Amino acid sequence: MVLVLALGWAGPALAAPPGAHLLPPDQGLAPRLRRPDATRLQELRNQREFQYEEPRAQPGQSAWEVYKEKVWRAILRWLSSRSYNHFWRWVFYALFLVAGVFVVLKLMQINLTAVFSRTPRRVALAYDTASENIHEVDFATRLAEAEAAGNLRLAVRLGYLRLLKALSDGGLIQWQPDKTNHAYLAELPPSGLREEFREITRQFEFVWYGEIALSGKLYERVRADHQAFHGQVAGRVRRAA
């Protein structure tokens, strides 16, 4: 029938078989093809209720494998979705780019956040805060030089520093340049040694910070105290060893 109609449409060039009853051509209007609204259709497709195809678990699959498969399919579906291709793809590219720049800046130790915040007003120091290391000082030589030069105040200082070195070497104090004399005093165990160091510290502070006039006789006394204390520290260290 269809063939006949087609042949009929083909025109008069094709001859009809003899004895056939020919239908007159359809004179009516062509039927209108109705199509649903594309947006509405897409919305309906996206609705969960209209997504009939459910992943089926293969026989023998565990619940965990079924779950993983579901997740993986969801990801694949999302990656092939329109929203991913038009928006999220570029968001991810941007995030990867930012992360890459961050890693590079970190590796180069560049702090760009300072651009957006108040930075401390640093002023270059006009002095050196480096400390004097008592473990590198040649006390014997410098002490002899100070005594020979009559610089008794400096001699008392050097003698006191030598005692601090002896206490540090003996493990009785922990030498740190920022510690005060009384911090070292507090580190010594309560004993006669501590009381003697207290008196020696007192003498040193009066001489060095108090700038008292120091006579040769008084210096002799201070030096004798220093030597006696040094001997005590050495003896204590020997006994401990």
Next chain:
Amino acid sequence: MENDLPDNASGSTPTDHSVPYAPAVPAHGGPANQASPDAGASPLPVAPEALPVAPEAATESAFAPRTNFARLTAQTDAIRQEIGKIIVGQTDLLELLLTALLADGHVLLEGVPGVAKTLMAKLLARTLAVPFSRIQFTPDLMPSDVLGTSVFRQNKADFEFRPGPVFASVVLIDEINRAPAKTQSALFEVMEERTVTQDGTTYPMAEPFLVLATQNPVEQEGTYRLPEAQLDRFLFKLHVGYPSLAEEIRILNGHHAGLGSTNLDTVQPILSAPDLHSLRQQVRQQRVEANVLEYIAKLVGQTRAHKSLYLGASPRASLALLNGAKALAALRGRDFVTPEDVQFLAPSVLRHRIMLTPEREMEGGTPDEVVKQIMQTIEVPR
């Protein structure tokens, strides 16, 4: 009170520091170990060798203060005793208050409500026989309410200046951070220059002039942050902390025994204005070795270069540290300043004068921690 000492000083309290000098300083006056009998008024360095004493005694007197601190020690001890009648504990806080008093500096007391900040300030004021006034700062307080105002006199057809409550020797400003910056700024001139200028006329303040201000931490509701310029005018910012368990039990016992009343009238005035002037003169003449001066300058200078600080301390902070150290040394019976004094006072002098960077603040850092770090980077001069 929280006056964070560096780790290295842990275990050595202010009392401990004064121990080496204890034999040289009588507790309540007395001429013991003084280099010169009349050294109290005008201390003159006297060579110990010149004194006609035995060789053994000569050694002892050589290492003794050349300034007679007997009167200073007696009077400050008496103040401690008077305040101790009411206040339990807070010995470090009291020592720092006395230091500020001798150093001629203003004090900002900060602490949560109920730790006796105001009471301590009132009691210190009571021990001084000088005019006292108290101003309760409120959000609606105006500068003229503090400084005074000119009032028109109809009969004479001119203006007369009515002095405000700031015209006293000891001014207790309670809850200073309750007033907005406008009113706080009214204190700039009077705190630094000790004068009040109104309508083109400058009125000098009487000596002594001491501002004791209290404030709650800024986190508390309804408070304003003090302007940096005003904070810089305070010699010390002292944290008033909670008492220990034993101290709190003593507070409860005292309160219970007194049936809930605190009789401030038991506290007697000790120091008059001339007395205080004389003691301050004595403190100004303290010796400071060049290396200690350099140490102070380095400490303060380092705050301007520290990576955690947005704003470092000004030269006024160096002066405050120097003056405070001189006063503290005198309180501890010494006529010279040691790095110990500087380290002890550095947090109180610097904590309100430095500003942390926002990053450091967000990390939870505090000014005291930065000050401690700075002290650890600088060698103690010896």
